[in-house]
Amino acid sequence: MVKKTDATMRDVARLAGVSVATVSAVINGTATVSAQRAQKVRAAAESLDYHADQIARSLKTGRSNVVGVVIPDITNAFYPEVISGAEEVASQAGYSLILCNANEDPRQEQRLLSTLFSHRVDGVLVACSDSSTAYDSLVRRRFPIVFFDRIPQGFRGSAVSTDNFSGGLEATRHLIGMRHTRIAIVAGRSTLSTHADRLEGFRKAMQEAGLPVRDESCRVGGLTIDSGYEFGLELLRLPEQPTAVFCTNNKMLLGFLRAARELGVACPERISVVGFDDYAWTENFHPQLTIVAQPTREIGRQAMTLLLTRLQALREGSRSHDNHVIVLQPELRVRQSTAGLL
Amino acid sequence: MVKKTDATMRDVARLAGVSVATVSAVINGTATVSAQRAQKVRAAAESLDYHADQIARSLKTGRSNVVGVVIPDITNAFYPEVISGAEEVASQAGYSLILCNANEDPRQEQRLLSTLFSHRVDGVLVACSDSSTAYDSLVRRRFPIVFFDRIPQGFRGSAVSTDNFSGGLEATRHLIGMRHTRIAIVAGRSTLSTHADRLEGFRKAMQEAGLPVRDESCRVGGLTIDSGYEFGLELLRLPEQPTAVFCTNNKMLLGFLRAARELGVACPERISVVGFDDYAWTENFHPQLTIVAQPTREIGRQAMTLLLTRLQALREGSRSHDNHVIVLQPELRVRQSTAGLL
DNA sequence: TGCGTAAGATGAAACGTTTCGATTTTTGCC
C-alpha cells in the first residue's frame, strides 16, 4: 500500500491526537512537551514515515541548511578535492551542498550566484572565475560568503587559500638552487589571485638571485591543458631555450609536458619542470614531478568551517568577525622532474 | 542604500500599482497581461532588484528545480567527470545540482537520499554505494530516479552505464591475444554491478580461450588504492606469478602499479597491466596505460537527460516509460602497459 | 481549601509564492 502523498505534520498531529504546534515542538525540541505525548507523537511520526519538509521550514525560518559552492572548473581535479573536504564538514553539521560550475565564466558565475540566492542558500563558498567588483555588494549586504583558492582583488572578507606567493618563491628558488638561470614561467590569468601571487613569488626569487625576467620567457594568460601546450611549444622553440620552467597550475603543467614530449625535449635532462598541485596518480608519472603541493582537502574543510561558524554566530545573534583570512602553507616536494645544471 | 530585506512580489505589485496575481502572471508568463502593465511590472521588478523566491515557489508548486546527485566517492576522478556532464545538461535546463558523497557507505547513502527528499528535489541521479533493495520503494513510489554507473541488482528502472561486461571481455581478450595465460584480476566488490560485470567479462574471455580462472589469481573485494596495493603484493608474490593483470577500476590500478614498482616487477616486461578509465593525465604515465575508456561525461549527460525528460513528462502529465536503460560502449585503448609474451 | 504560578498545550497568523474562480474591462458585431 503506497501513500498518495507524503505525510505532513497535520497527519501526524491527527494520528497522535495532538495539535500541530505540539508536533513541531517535539520534532524540534523547542518547547517542553510531556513525555507521554512526546512519545505518542514520535510513534505517529514513525508509523507515517514522516519527514519534515525542508522547503516549508525554510520558507518560515528563512534558513535552508544548504550552502552553495561555486567553482570555476569542475574538471580541474583540484576542485573536487577541495569539495570533498568541504562536503565532509558540511554534512557533519547537517548542511547540504549545491554545487555549481561556472566554467571560468564570470557571467555564468553571476547567474549561478543569483540562482543560489533564490534558493535561499544560507551561505556560499566561492572560488571566483575572475576578479570582479560584483562581490562587493554581497559583502556589503553582509551575506555569508567565504572565498577559497582564488580570492578577488582587494576583497575584504573571509577567505582561505594557500600561500601562493611563498609557493612560487620556493618553486623558483629550488630551480635557481639547481643553477638554472634561463627560467621560464607558464602562468594563468593575472587577474586571478592564485596565479598573480605565484607569479609574484617567481619574480621575487628571480630578483633575489639577480636574474632577469625576460618577456619572452614569461607566458601569462592561459589556464587549460591546451594553453599550457601552446605556451610550451613557444617556449621550447625559443632561440635561447629555457632550461627550467615553472607552471602555475596542474592543467598547464600537463599541457607543457605534452609539448616537451612532442618536441622530444627530455625532462629533466634538457628541461626541468616544477608545477602546482600533487595527486595520488602523479607517482606513476615519468619523470615523477617536483611539485608545490597544496593542502587541498584542508582548504575545503577550513573554508566550510569558517562559513559554518559564521552561520552559527548569525543564528545565535552573536557577533562574528566576517573577515577572517586563513593562509595555509604549501609544501615543495622535490622529485625527478627537476635536475641540476652542469 | 541597502534594503533591509529582499523585495517580495508584494513590493513589486505595490510599486507597479497592480495585484500580486498580475505580477506572478508577468513573471511566469502564465496569463495574458496587457503590454502596458507588463512593462510597468517589469520596470518595478527591475528597480527593486526583485528575484523570485524559489523556496516559496517550491512550496506552492511542489517542484524545486533541483536534482540530487549521489555518488559513492568524490575522490575517484571518474565521478567528478560524470558530474560535469550532468551539470552541463542540468544547468542548461535551469536545474541546480545538490551533490552528495556517500563515501561508499550504504547507510550514509540512505541518509543522504532522505535529506534530498526533504529538500524536495525533483529527482535524483544515483551511483549506488552498494546493491540494496532500499531502492525498490522509490521505484514503486515512482519517484524520478536514474541510476548511472553502478546499478542495483535486479533494478527495473531508468539507468545509464557502460557495457562493463564487454569492457572486461575486451580487456581480457586483448591480454589473451598477447599470449598471456596466467592472467590475474583485481576486482571490486561483486555486489557492485560495474565490478561484477567486468569480472563476468573476464571469466567469459578466459573460458573462451580455455584458460582456467584460479582462485588465487582472482582477487575480489577492494575498491581503494590501498586494496589494489595489497592485492598487488599478494599476486606478485605468488609462486606462479601472473604475467598479466586486469584491474577493474582506476584506484585499484594505481595501487597495483605501486605494488609492482615497490617489488621491482617491471611493467610491461614482467607484468602486463590493463585497467579501467582513461584520463588526460595518464599520458604522462610510464608506461602509458592500456585502458578501457568509458565515455564518462557522456554517462552524466545521458543520465541527466533521461531524468529531465522524465520530469518534463511528469510536468506535462504525459506518459513516459520510466525504465529506459542506456548502455554505452567502452573503448579499449592499447598503449604500453601491455606487451606480448615470448 | 484556595490561590498563585509554572508547565503544557493550542489556535492562528505568518513566510512568499501560485492558482482558481470571480469580477471588471474591453472588444467585436449586429
Add this chain to the structure above:
DNA sequence: GGCAAAAATCGAAACGTTTCATCTTACGCA
C-alpha cells in the same frame, strides 16, 4: 448603441512549517 463574449485583472485560499500569545491544567504551599 447595446449586448455577448473575450480579455484582463484581482482577491483569497492554499502549500507545510514555525512561533507567539493565549488558554488550560496541575502542582506546591500557606
